[in-house]
Amino acid sequence: MPKSLERDLGLFSVLAISIGAMIGSGIFILPAVAVEYAGPAVVVAYVLAGLVVLPAALSKSEMATAMPESGGTYLFIERGMGPLLGTVAGIGTWFSLSFKGGLALVGGVPYLLYLFDVPPSITTPLALSLAVILVLVNLFGAKQTGRIQVIIVAIMLAALGWFVVGGVPSVRPTNYAGVFETSAGGILAATGLVFVSYAGVTKVASVAEEIENPSRNIPLGILGSLAFTTLLYALIVIVMLGVTDTSAIAASEAPMAVAAEAALGPAGVLVVVMAALLALVSTANAGILSSSRYPFAMSRDGLVPASLGEISDRFNTPSSSITLTGVVLLVLIAFVPLESIAKLASAFQILVFVLINVALIAFRRGAMTYEPTFESPLYPWMQAFGVVGGFVLLTQMGLVPLVGAALITGGSVAWYLWYARDRVEREGAAVDAVRREVGRQAVERTRDAITPTEGYEALVAVPEGTTPSHEETLVGIAADLAAPQYGAVSVVRFDEVADQVPLEAATEQSGADVEFERRTDALAAELDVPVHVGEIVSHDTRHALANYVDEHDVDTLVIERRPSHRRERLFDADDEWVLAHTGCDAVVVDNAAANPEIETVTVLTDDGPHDPAKIAVADAVAAAHDAAIVLEYARDASVSDEQHRTIADYHEEIAALCSVPVRTALVSPDGGSRDLEDDDADVLVVGTDAQSLADGTDGPVLVVRPREERTPGRVGRALEGRLL
Numbered sequence: 001m002p003k004s005l006e007r008d009l010g011l012f013s014v015l016a017i018s019i020g021a022m023i024g025s026g027i028f029i030l031p032a033v034a035v036e037y038a039g040p041a042v043v044v045a046y047v048l049a050g051l052v053v054l055p056a057a058l059s060k061s062e063m064a065t066a067m068p069e070s071g072g073t074y075l076f077i078e079r080g081m082g083p084l085l086g087t088v089a090g091i092g093t094w095f096s097l098s099f100k101g102g103l104a105l106v107g108g109v110p111y112l113l114y115l116f117d118v119p120p121s122i123t124t125p126l127a128l129s130l131a132v133i134l135v136l137v138n139l140f141g142a143k144q145t146g147r148i149q150v151i152i153v154a155i156m157l158a159a160l161g162w163f164v165v166g167g168v169p170s171v172r173p174t175n176y177a178g179v180f181e182t183s184a185g186g187i188l189a190a191t192g193l194v195f196v197s198y199a200g201v202t203k204v205a206s207v208a209e210e211i212e213n214p215s216r217n218i219p220l221g222i223l224g225s226l227a228f229t230t231l232l233y234a235l236i237v238i239v240m241l242g243v244t245d246t247s248a249i250a251a252s253e254a255p256m257a258v259a260a261e262a263a264l265g266p267a268g269v270l271v272v273v274m275a276a277l278l279a280l281v282s283t284a285n286a287g288i289l290s291s292s293r294y295p296f297a298m299s300r301d302g303l304v305p306a307s308l309g310e311i312s313d314r315f316n317t318p319s320s321s322i323t324l325t326g327v328v329l330l331v332l333i334a335f336v337p338l339e340s341i342a343k344l345a346s347a348f349q350i351l352v353f354v355l356i357n358v359a360l361i362a363f364r365r366g367a368m369t370y371e372p373t374f375e376s377p378l379y380p381w382m383q384a385f386g387v388v389g390g391f392v393l394l395t396q397m398g399l400v401p402l403v404g405a406a407l408i409t410g411g412s413v414a415w416y417l418w419y420a421r422d423r424v425e426r427e428g429a430a431v432d433a434v435r436r437e438v439g440r441q442a443v444e445r446t447r448d449a450i451t452p453t454e455g456y457e458a459l460v461a462v463p464e465g466t467t468p469s470h471e472e473t474l475v476g477i478a479a480d481l482a483a484p485q486y487g488a489v490s491v492v493r494f495d496e497v498a499d500q501v502p503l504e505a506a507t508e509q510s511g512a513d514v515e516f517e518r519r520t521d522a523l524a525a526e527l528d529v530p531v532h533v534g535e536i537v538s539h540d541t542r543h544a545l546a547n548y549v550d551e552h553d554v555d556t557l558v559i560e561r562r563p564s565h566r567r568e569r570l571f572d573a574d575d576e577w578v579l580a581h582t583g584c585d586a587v588v589v590d591n592a593a594a595n596p597e598i599e600t601v602t603v604l605t606d607d608g609p610h611d612p613a614k615i616a617v618a619d620a621v622a623a624a625h626d627a628a629i630v631l632e633y634a635r636d637a638s639v640s641d642e643q644h645r646t647i648a649d650y651h652e653e654i655a656a657l658c659s660v661p662v663r664t665a666l667v668s669p670d671g672g673s674r675d676l677e678d679d680d681a682d683v684l685v686v687g688t689d690a691q692s693l694a695d696g697t698d699g700p701v702l703v704v705r706p707r708e709e710r711t712p713g714r715v716g717r718a719l720e721g722r723l724l
Helices: 011-022 030-066 072-081 083-114 120-139 146-170 184-210 214-243 246-251 255-300 319-335 338-365 381-395 399-423 429-450 468-485 511-526 541-551 574-580 612-624 641-657 688-694 714-723
Strands: 457-463 488-496 531-538 556-560 585-590 600-604 628-634 662-667 683-687 701-705
Touching (some): 011 146, 011 184, 030 072, 030 184, 030 255, 030 338, 072 083, 072 255, 072 338, 072 429, 083 184, 083 255, 083 399, 120 255, 120 319, 146 214, 146 255, 184 214, 184 338, 184 381, 338 429, 381 399, 429 612, 429 641, 457 468, 488 541, 511 531, 531 541, 556 574, 600 612, 612 628, 612 641, 612 701, 641 662, 688 701
Parallel strands (some): 457 488, 457 556, 488 531, 600 683
Antiparallel strands (some): 585 701
């Protein structure tokens, strides 16, 4: 029997873990940097950052109740968005947590130095030393328990609470002058900078498997800690601004200590410094612990080398992953300025939170098993706000975070394509959601194609030399198409004369012309749609036909596929030229001489969903002959179960639109070709890209070319071909 983790973390522990993961560099360090952008309005930036975080907190709360298992952010995005974006999220979160750990150490050392008279030049060496110690601690297997985390959070909250309450009497209202004069750009830039302050709000999702009553305690813990921390941050910043000048805050590397000295004296400084050191070292340690688990988890999914998932026999820890994280952390501390570290940490976290919101939409829209016990309110508007808000903040943070986010994203994609793509076969809920959206749009296009059009006209273009039996077939097909549209059929004979012959001299009717009209009138008498007959004489049949289609607003053109002539080896065949120079729907009839009893109309798939025009043609022909439709869909045997279900659902919706019985067949292509020798289709309907399939079949083949405005663009067709 497999082992499972005991669910022994209650609501209080969940709140402590989440609050403890947030309180750190965001309030002890970043006010000094953020105040340079927003001035006294920096408090607005902290509140706004909390609001932008809220959608991701709600999304992650919902996903954690649907998947209450260890893994957190990476697990949700990988399962929701697929391995490609899972790779981006895993590497991005790894860097974000590494940056946050580096920020905590670089920003924490000045608090220690605030108590001692030592030169600032030792800040970096001391931060590097602390980083090495913490990496070794993680390698040796030390870990925090829920009880220790509760104690740490309690001490920090007591110190911060004393700072707020004790500092209120020293607040000077004049320090808030100019709070409404800060530009929106400055506030947004500060908001993006302090966004990392809330990065730990969803950390509890990574231990969801150990939380009792997760459907209640996870959302309450995440949302409760977010509301509490946002309020606490706002109160602390208000007091900081009120007890000292913004210039003093901006000039100090330990802004909380400066404010505590002004409001509470030496005792307050000592308490705040101790709380800061406790919080920042805890944040750095948690950053190393958490970030090192991302390469570890990704190695189990085949996205990074297996060596990063190896457990040390001696210390029982993922030593390779921890060592790699430690190297990155040391490089950051040694070479990257504090403000750049903060911006990069926030940028990567914003990017990951955007993906979290998109992942929730993917789970909701897809067909994968997804049964949360808590649902985010105001879906999908809340998630859309999180996505848009995240991108707005990214654009206001300057060049460094944008370049950093782009490099990490591009590098992650390149790594996936080079290393991981051939090692994984999973697909995320987003792929299934997009696939179903592709199918839905194809169904809607099919509905529009089948819906009757007022004043519908089907034109049968008959060139000289067309045999009576072929004429009968073409007119019959046109009548089949016009009947469900309550439209009419125009049968026009196009005669071509030499350029040297005046057109007036060729207008007199010949015996062949009279015979054509007699035959057509006889056909019209047998049909249930109006039939109009006409003749056009020209020097160029192709141009005359194209002009007629344009002038008479023809809906569907029915022509016969002409046999190849010698001149067509140098020039386009007539039917190909006509298709290229007309904008209406077109049906090119091959094997028009065959006139079988029609019981089955088979529609061959496109590279993606069936073209709506082909479905409309097949339904009209089948309805006219009381026949059935077979939707033949070619896909190889390696398609996923989700794709099979999506195709089946798509076919079911298409069948509901048709007026005749519909059968479906999922077939495997053999070398990209189809053997038609034993095909039982009486009429075959194909697209222009597959008209070569007409060779070798005995029955009529209808090659359908839809009008351009009804056809998805190249990108749309490529997407349909890959997904459906």
